[in-house]
Amino acid sequence: MADSAGQAEEQVLELDDIQGTLLRQRPTPFTGAYFLLRIDDPGGGRQMLARLVPHVASATQWWDPPNRAWLSVALSYSGLRALGVPQESLDSFPDAFREGMAARAGRLGDTGDSSPERWDAPLGSADVHVAVSLFAPDAAAMESLLATARETLRDLPGVSVIYRLDASALPTKRTHLGFVDGIGEPDIEGSGVASIAQRMSGGDYGYLPGFGPTIKAGEFVLGYTNELGRLTPMPQPDVLGRNGTYVAFRKLHLRVAEYRRYLKDNAASPEEEELLAAKMVGRWPSGAPLVLAPEHDDPDLATDPHRVNDFTYHVQDPAGQRCPLGSHIRRMNPRDALTDTLVDVKLHRALRRGTPYGPMLPEGELEDDGAERGIVFIFMGTELVRQFEFLKSQWANDGDFVGLGDEKDPIVGSNDGTGTFTIPKRPVRRRLQQLPRFAVTKGGEYLFLPGIRALKWIAERDT
Amino acid sequence: MATNTQTPSRPGLRQGKTNEFTLFFNVKPGHAQQIRDLFKEGPEYERRRDAAGRIGTLHDARWVLFDNDTRLLFASNFDGDWDQYIDDFGAIVPDLFDGVLQHTEDYPGINDPSIKDFVVAHQATACSYFRGAPEATITDIQKALRVNKALQQLLDAAS
Numbered sequence: 001m002a003d004s005a006g007q008a009e010e011q012v013l014e015l016d017d018i019q020g021t022l023l024r025q026r027p028t029p030f031t032g033a034y035f036l037l038r039i040d041d042p043g044g045g046r047q048m049l050a051r052l053v054p055h056v057a058s059a060t061q062w063w064d065p066p067n068r069a070w071l072s073v074a075l076s077y078s079g080l081r082a083l084g085v086p087q088e089s090l091d092s093f094p095d096a097f098r099e100g101m102a103a104r105a106g107r108l109g110d111t112g113d114s115s116p117e118r119w120d121a122p123l124g125s126a127d128v129h130v131a132v133s134l135f136a137p138d139a140a141a142m143e144s145l146l147a148t149a150r151e152t153l154r155d156l157p158g159v160s161v162i163y164r165l166d167a168s169a170l171p172t173k174r175t176h177l178g179f180v181d182g183i184g185e186p187d188i189e190g191s192g193v194a195s196i197a198q199r200m201s202g203g204d205y206g207y208l209p210g211f212g213p214t215i216k217a218g219e220f221v222l223g224y225t226n227e228l229g230r231l232t233p234m235p236q237p238d239v240l241g242r243n244g245t246y247v248a249f250r251k252l253h254l255r256v257a258e259y260r261r262y263l264k265d266n267a268a269s270p271e272e273e274e275l276l277a278a279k280m281v282g283r284w285p286s287g288a289p290l291v292l293a294p295e296h297d298d299p300d301l302a303t304d305p306h307r308v309n310d311f312t313y314h315v316q317d318p319a320g321q322r323c324p325l326g327s328h329i330r331r332m333n334p335r336d337a338l339t340d341t342l343v344d345v346k347l348h349r350a351l352r353r354g355t356p357y358g359p360m361l362p363e364g365e366l367e368d369d370g371a372e373r374g375i376v377f378i379f380m381g382t383e384l385v386r387q388f389e390f391l392k393s394q395w396a397n398d399g400d401f402v403g404l405g406d407e408k409d410p411i412v413g414s415n416d417g418t419g420t421f422t423i424p425k426r427p428v429r430r431r432l433q434q435l436p437r438f439a440v441t442k443g444g445e446y447l448f449l450p451g452i453r454a455l456k457w458i459a460e461r462d463t
Numbered sequence: 464m465a466t467n468t469q470t471p472s473r474p475g476l477r478q479g480k481t482n483e484f485t486l487f488f489n490v491k492p493g494h495a496q497q498i499r500d501l502f503k504e505g506p507e508y509e510r511r512r513d514a515a516g517r518i519g520t521l522h523d524a525r526w527v528l529f530d531n532d533t534r535l536l537f538a539s540n541f542d543g544d545w546d547q548y549i550d551d552f553g554a555i556v557p558d559l560f561d562g563v564l565q566h567t568e569d570y571p572g573i574n575d576p577s578i579k580d581f582v583v584a585h586q587a588t589a590c591s592y593f594r595g596a597p598e599a600t601i602t603d604i605q606k607a608l609r610v611n612k613a614l615q616q617l618l619d620a621a622s
Binding site: 347 | 606
């Protein structure tokens with residue numbers, strides 16, 4: 001119903017007002033850093049914001065700033081308050097955002113070692129007001145961008161940097177667990193979304209096979225029609241909400257040595273270890289999907305942008321004989337696997353950016369070296385509850401939606417050493433036991449990523 | 464019994480994996496018969512039953528007209544939190560709820576942004592909630608039935 005209405009008239013996005021980080025991919029390789037700021041003086045905070053705004057990349061000119069380096073700015077609920085945004089505007093934000101990620105820990109599976117009282121300070125506290133992310137293709141461009149960012153803080157004693165996390169592509173261009181990441185992305189109406197696969201094909205624009213149905217812009221940008229055929233409720237006034245979106249920022253520590261040991265303990269050979277890892281993820285380390293490459297990795301397939309993502313489940317692999325029902329990618333984007341249920345997958349898509357932090361654990365090392373390493377996970381979308389929290393609670397941390405009972409995502413699920421992972425197989429399925437938690441939440445925030453006009457509106461308020 | 468239940472973020476008691484969900488509505492004067500007519504057997508009724516069967520988290524559901532047809536009860540048991548899926552219901556089967564609830568007072572429509580608040584305003588939490596198999600979701604039960612059937616066939620073939 002929403003489809004027919006949507007196809008009649010494609011929405012035009014104000015790309016020059018939307019922050020580039022929302023709709024655009026980073027260059028590879030890249031180097032990046034996240035900064036968290038606290039604002040003790042609203043006037044100083046607004047002045048800092050006013051100085052930052054000219055450097056915030058939009059979705060039209062993101063590839064064009066000097067050195068192809070760019071910067072984005074997001075604000076927490078307490079940050080909006082600290083900047084002097086009026087109470088009636090604050091009240092117009094949705095409950096989940098106002099409560100913050102730490103308050104939602106129960107429904108996100110952030111319990112035990114991942115519970116907010118164990119998070120790295122200041123993550124999850126009311127001190128986190130502004131988040132600034134910086135990305136550049138190399139160290140020199142990053143240095144020049146950092147100098148620009150430092151300049152915005154000059155002579156503003158009421159604004160302090162309280163946290164810095166460097167996060168850059170690893171030399172392998174893979175995650176700490178050894179996988180190419182970020183292949184599947186929703187195709188957003190009017191955005192020219194560019195996945196890494198699209199860039200491999202030589203262009204930033206254009207649709208490639210496997211990216212699924214085009215999703216209405218309002219699922220990812222406020223001020224446009226969403227998949228329910230209406231405007232997502234937007235913070236007020238209009239200038240503040242329009243072209244913004246919500247962000248779930250998470251720092252996830254990856255227990256790489258434990259992951260490798262678990263694979264080794266459950267496999268009889270290095271080949272079987274690689275197969276188990278692929279079954280858990282749903283893709284081989286190269287990114288080749290199990291649905292298309294069920295027996296072994298296929299790097300040629302992985303580097304062909306027209307094939308790497310061109311698969312579905314309902315007909316090609318209904319029982320998960322190739323890609324297990326409970327594998328990571330099948331949970332996070334079930335494509336057409338839920339066709340026989342009432343779930344509308346278009347209502348539960350996520351725009352994701354994963355960025356590794358910390359040094360690599362040397363290949364083959366099975367003992368933990370105590371280093372902090374993991375992934376900065378960024379979710380972006382207009383409905384934290386219907387998108388991010390739904391994905392976490394229904395698809396990552398539960399298995400009922402595919403008849404797997406309590407079984408959780410084997411990679412990012414809130415496992416505790418008692419869980420299982422089922423690998424469909426003929427004649428008898430295999431079930432891995434006592435799954436530990438490999439991704440431990442070290443902190444997180446719900447943030448608002450305003451449009452560029454909205455940042456100016458906040459900066460220019462005179463209270 | 465209430466001591467062994469947990470209260471989720473919305474009203475309603477939970478035992479194990481399932482929530483009770485009880486709603487009360489005021490019927491628009493003279494509309495009770497139209498509600499009854501909706502449930503007359505026929506292709507429309509079958510279609511709605513089929514849609515309900517695909518919800519995947521719904522154990523059972525009943526509509527009851529009472530107080531001389533002035534009030535309407537909806538009582539059901541859901542696995543997980545009902546509000547997680549309400550947008551899916553609204554997007555795919557608006558008439559499953561709309562058809563009935565349009566005959567009640569103050570109903571904004573399943574696609575209205577305030578629908579969750581409307582539901583909560585009409586929900587009454589049970590004093591007590593008991594389930595015979597609290598850990599079994601409807602998916603688990605259907606799977607167990609399929610497995611048992613296959614096992615019996617296997618045993619029949621072997622004997």
